[in-house]
Amino acid sequence: MVKIQETRMSRQSHLAEKKVDQTEVPVRPPRLVVARVLMILFGLFFFGAVSAKQTVFNANYVQQQIEKSSAAEVINQQLDTQLQQAGINQSNLIPDDLVNDELKTMVQQFYDGQQVHIDENIITNAINQSTQATGAFQQMVNAMVVSKVVAVFNSQLDTQKLSRYAGQVQKLSRIDQTVIWVSGVGLVLTLAYALLRKRLLSTISSTLLVVGGFVAIICGIGYVSNVLSNLPIQYPVVKQIVQTAGQDLLVREFTIALGLFLLGVILTVFSTGLAKVQQRLTRR
Numbered sequence: 001m002v003k004i005q006e007t008r009m010s011r012q013s014h015l016a017e018k019k020v021d022q023t024e025v026p027v028r029p030p031r032l033v034v035a036r037v038l039m040i041l042f043g044l045f046f047f048g049a050v051s052a053k054q055t056v057f058n059a060n061y062v063q064q065q066i067e068k069s070s071a072a073e074v075i076n077q078q079l080d081t082q083l084q085q086a087g088i089n090q091s092n093l094i095p096d097d098l099v100n101d102e103l104k105t106m107v108q109q110f111y112d113g114q115q116v117h118i119d120e121n122i123i124t125n126a127i128n129q130s131t132q133a134t135g136a137f138q139q140m141v142n143a144m145v146v147s148k149v150v151a152v153f154n155s156q157l158d159t160q161k162l163s164r165y166a167g168q169v170q171k172l173s174r175i176d177q178t179v180i181w182v183s184g185v186g187l188v189l190t191l192a193y194a195l196l197r198k199r200l201l202s203t204i205s206s207t208l209l210v211v212g213g214f215v216a217i218i219c220g221i222g223y224v225s226n227v228l229s230n231l232p233i234q235y236p237v238v239k240q241i242v243q244t245a246g247q248d249l250l251v252r253e254f255t256i257a258l259g260l261f262l263l264g265v266i267l268t269v270f271s272t273g274l275a276k277v278q279q280r281l282t283r284r
Helices: 002-024 030-054 059-068 071-085 096-111 120-131 136-157 159-196 200-225 236-283
Strands: none
Touching: 030 159, 030 200, 030 236, 059 096, 059 236, 071 096, 071 136, 071 236, 096 120, 096 136, 096 159, 120 136, 136 159, 136 236, 159 200, 200 236
16 A cells, blocks of 8 residues: 555656646747747848848948948040050049049939930030140040040940940849838738737747848858959959949848847846746745
8 A cells, every 4th residue: 555655646647747848848839930930031021122222222332332332433535545555645624523423323323214314515624624725636536535435434434335234224123122021011011910919029029039140151151251352344444333332231231130139138148037036926
């Protein structure tokens, strides 16, 4: 009888230990795991689409990068070479500011879906002011210089190809806007589901950690390795603009992603502490 009671007591204690273990290690429902995975995916798509809308599909952003780049210097160097080959020993006939203004105008034409071209009247006025000379011969020389400037712009930017692809940018921009809406609605729905399951804070923190950490790592690697310098772009002016805008974009997105990651860390610490406080209150 004593042995039977001991075995019963041992079984009961063993079952009690199992119950304690089960209560200490909560199993997350599969649906909640799926919701977190979906929220991370929606977050990545939303982050990328919003970033593209503010940079790649934003004419103002590209125009700002033109001023930061050395595109104007490249065009003037090409122009000086062309003029020297033609027997004209003059340099810096067009100010860098005017070159940048023309480049920004052409960028706006590209994003508006228009024919990309240079304004020859503005270039002609600038050349006439630089030479400060009159007479038929000088006018002929100035006309030749203007033609050289137009040729340099067209060759360095490949304006014919830009004009063909101008309409495609607007289509891609609309697709990007659709991705923003779809991923944004997906985020709201997954947040609502997490709120119903009382896992809102932990779901948000895990999403911020994964999205912020992933984007920060990718941007950091891209910036340190200077991957944009190895892009096969044959036009020096376009390459200068792409490199300048790309490096600025990597730094910009790295900063935002790092901020999201740190916010995720703070929310994780807060949610963990809050869960411990709730456990202590329930035990009392």
